[in-house]
Amino acid sequence: MAVGLLSVSSGSQAQTAASFTPDTPFNIPDCNGTIYFAFNGSCAQARLENSTWVFSDLQLAYSTPVASLRVGTKNCNITITSFSVFLASQNAGAVHYNVTGPGIQTFNFGLSPAFGLNPKIRDLMVFLDSDPLTQNNDSGGQSAPEGSGWTLSEDGTITVTGAAAEAFIFYSDHSSQLIDSDLPFYQSHPVLMASLVLVAGVVLVGVAVKVKSTRPGGKP
Amino acid sequence: MSLVNEVTVAVIFVAILAAGVVAILKSTKDRTRRVSHLRFFIQIAAVFVVFMGLLIGPFNQPLWLPLGSSPRDHLIGAGFFGNEFPDGISLPILACYYPNGRTVTCAVWQIQAYIFPFWDYSVGYNVFYSTSGLEMLVIVFSSIIFASLLLGRFFCGWLCPFGLYMDLLTRVRKVFKKRHLSFSPKTNTALHQSRYVIIAIFLILSVIFGSYSIFGAELIPGTDPNTGHDVLHSGITSNINEPFCLVCPMRPLCILIECGIGSMNWSYVSQIVYGPFWITGFYVTSINLAILILVTILSLAYRRFWCRICPMGALTGLFSTFSPFKHVALTRLHKDEQKCTKCGICKRVCPTQATEMYDKKGGDVTESRCILCMRCVEMCPYGNALKAKFAGKTVMSSRNWLEDKV
Numbered sequence: 001m002a003v004g005l006l007s008v009s010s011g012s013q014a015q016t017a018a019s020f021t022p023d024t025p026f027n028i029p030d031c032n033g034t035i036y037f038a039f040n041g042s043c044a045q046a047r048l049e050n051s052t053w054v055f056s057d058l059q060l061a062y063s064t065p066v067a068s069l070r071v072g073t074k075n076c077n078i079t080i081t082s083f084s085v086f087l088a089s090q091n092a093g094a095v096h097y098n099v100t101g102p103g104i105q106t107f108n109f110g111l112s113p114a115f116g117l118n119p120k121i122r123d124l125m126v127f128l129d130s131d132p133l134t135q136n137n138d139s140g141g142q143s144a145p146e147g148s149g150w151t152l153s154e155d156g157t158i159t160v161t162g163a164a165a166e167a168f169i170f171y172s173d174h175s176s177q178l179i180d181s182d183l184p185f186y187q188s189h190p191v192l193m194a195s196l197v198l199v200a201g202v203v204l205v206g207v208a209v210k211v212k213s214t215r216p217g218g219k220p
Numbered sequence: 221m222s223l224v225n226e227v228t229v230a231v232i233f234v235a236i237l238a239a240g241v242v243a244i245l246k247s248t249k250d251r252t253r254r255v256s257h258l259r260f261f262i263q264i265a266a267v268f269v270v271f272m273g274l275l276i277g278p279f280n281q282p283l284w285l286p287l288g289s290s291p292r293d294h295l296i297g298a299g300f301f302g303n304e305f306p307d308g309i310s311l312p313i314l315a316c317y318y319p320n321g322r323t324v325t326c327a328v329w330q331i332q333a334y335i336f337p338f339w340d341y342s343v344g345y346n347v348f349y350s351t352s353g354l355e356m357l358v359i360v361f362s363s364i365i366f367a368s369l370l371l372g373r374f375f376c377g378w379l380c381p382f383g384l385y386m387d388l389l390t391r392v393r394k395v396f397k398k399r400h401l402s403f404s405p406k407t408n409t410a411l412h413q414s415r416y417v418i419i420a421i422f423l424i425l426s427v428i429f430g431s432y433s434i435f436g437a438e439l440i441p442g443t444d445p446n447t448g449h450d451v452l453h454s455g456i457t458s459n460i461n462e463p464f465c466l467v468c469p470m471r472p473l474c475i476l477i478e479c480g481i482g483s484m485n486w487s488y489v490s491q492i493v494y495g496p497f498w499i500t501g502f503y504v505t506s507i508n509l510a511i512l513i514l515v516t517i518l519s520l521a522y523r524r525f526w527c528r529i530c531p532m533g534a535l536t537g538l539f540s541t542f543s544p545f546k547h548v549a550l551t552r553l554h555k556d557e558q559k560c561t562k563c564g565i566c567k568r569v570c571p572t573q574a575t576e577m578y579d580k581k582g583g584d585v586t587e588s589r590c591i592l593c594m595r596c597v598e599m600c601p602y603g604n605a606l607k608a609k610f611a612g613k614t615v616m617s618s619r620n621w622l623e624d625k626v
Binding site: 191192207212 | 351358362549
């Protein structure tokens with residue numbers, strides 16, 4: 001049976017190793033906001049810190065574990081319906097949530113410091129009140145450009161202000177994936193090199209077989 | 221899944237595979253069916269390998285995770301190659317990228333996808349590549365060349381899931397005791413030659429749809445990903461950049477399997493998502509379905525119909541049966557002129573109506589139409605007249621039926 005976390009009224013308080021249900025409210029009284037999760041889940045620790053809920057080792061049903069998540073909401077309630085990491089190697093993930101009431105929501109996924117600073121190493125799409133997968137609504141499933149209903153701060157916090165009913169945030173942090181340009185070519189392109197070596201190898205074997213079969217005395 | 225688990229699964233699978241092969245070779249008394257039974261078994265095993273991502277994937281996920289990603293995305297493709305090449309191992313078989321969990325990937329999809337540089341965030345599927353499209357194309361073509369030189373169209377005959385589907389249709393036809401139809405030699409040749417036209421058309425279309433990203437100019441309106449913000453344009457830029465996939469008959473099959481085992485939400489297939497562009501669902505187009513139905517009907521009548529026009533088979537054949545590749549291809553058939561009596565059995569049993577085995581006087585037989593199913597070698601009644609060779613070594617040869625009976 002799930003054990004609901006207690007609502008925290010103010011200051012910095014923590015609950016450790018707790019599970020929660022869709023009925024468990026994560027209140028932020030200072031901001032008049034509450035966070036719910038649509039599924040059962042658990043986390044190693046949840047604490048309210050500077051009007052933001054900080055979840056460690058968050059695990060939602062049907063979702064992959066998330067190392068760290070900071071969620072805040074002001075003047076609205078949100079229900080997080082899905083939150084998963086897609087490719088652990090790419091630090092890619094997505095969160096979808098429903099919103100009740102006009103207000104502000106903030107998310108910080110605990111990515112690299114460069115995520116908020118360097119646009120080249122990040123993919124970030126925010127869909128406001130549109131379904132990016134079905135695209136069967138008026139907005140056509142297009143993500144909103146930065147500044148139109150959402151912003152990204154240098155510490156990697158995404159602040160959504162333009163969601164009336166739902167929002168979907170996709171993020172991907174590639175900072176650890178970039179090839180080090182200082183490395184020699186063969187080290188920085190191992191798959192390419194391996195592919196070419198394989199082709200060269202099979203060609204060499206083929207030539208050897210051909211030569212062996214065509215020389216006098218060889219089997220045809 | 222930990223490495224230990226993966227190795228354990230692999231060992232168990234290989235053990236079952238080996239046991240199955242031995243059991244078939246021992247139990248099949250009819251020597252004219254032995255290789256066919258073995259091939260059927262290998263085809264089924266190959267389907268399990270290709271779609272391993274489905275079998276061990278996460279099930280019953282909520283709507284927002286139709287494909288999931290973990291643990292399937294940590295299989296061989298994404299996990300082994302990493303970010304340099306995260307789309308899975310390229311193989312010359314029809315194995316749709318999306319449903320199979322990236323265990324392996326259809327090379328035709330990769331070629332189209334990398335021509336259209338969707339690793340550009342603004343137009344893509346949010347997959348980040350640390351390598352250029354040109355480099356990835358080199359990797360894909362290297363993979364195809366390697367596979368083709370190693371096994372040639374053995375992939376078509378023994379490993380391709382769609383080949384298995386057509387063979388199953390042939391078995392269905394046989395249940396009803398209906399004899400297959402055959403194309404005239406002229407028509408058959410034209411069909412086989414059309415493969416190269418088909419793949420050329422689709423590659424050109426890929427370039428056209430990716431023109432803005434490649435050349436910085438739209439060859440047709442609506443392909444500029446930076447301005448395509450309405451439904452129609454988003455459809456073109458995000459869904460037609462792999463044009464062959466929109467007509468591929470394998471795609472609906474993959475998706476039916478995926479929905480059938482609960483790994484994909486059926487609503488993703490059934491709902492209309494791209495408005496007026498003939499799209500019936502997120503993954504399947506009405507063209508896909510129509511071609512699947514057409515190919516199914518034709519494959520019931522004609523053996524291995526799709527193999528005659530398959531662009532993937534064209535690529536494999538190109539890199540294994542044409543000069544200079546054919547000189548170094550390791551898997552090949554061989555005919556002994558002295559022992560052949562021109563009985564014509566090899567020609568009649570060939571599922572793709574390849575004729576070189578019959579027509580050629582002797583020596584190595586390298587014909588792009590041949591899918592290396594070995595049926596001709598299996599059925600040839602003259603001992604050692606036909607041989608299948610790998611790296612110069614005979615792995616199978618025709619048997620003298622009269623001696624067998626003695």
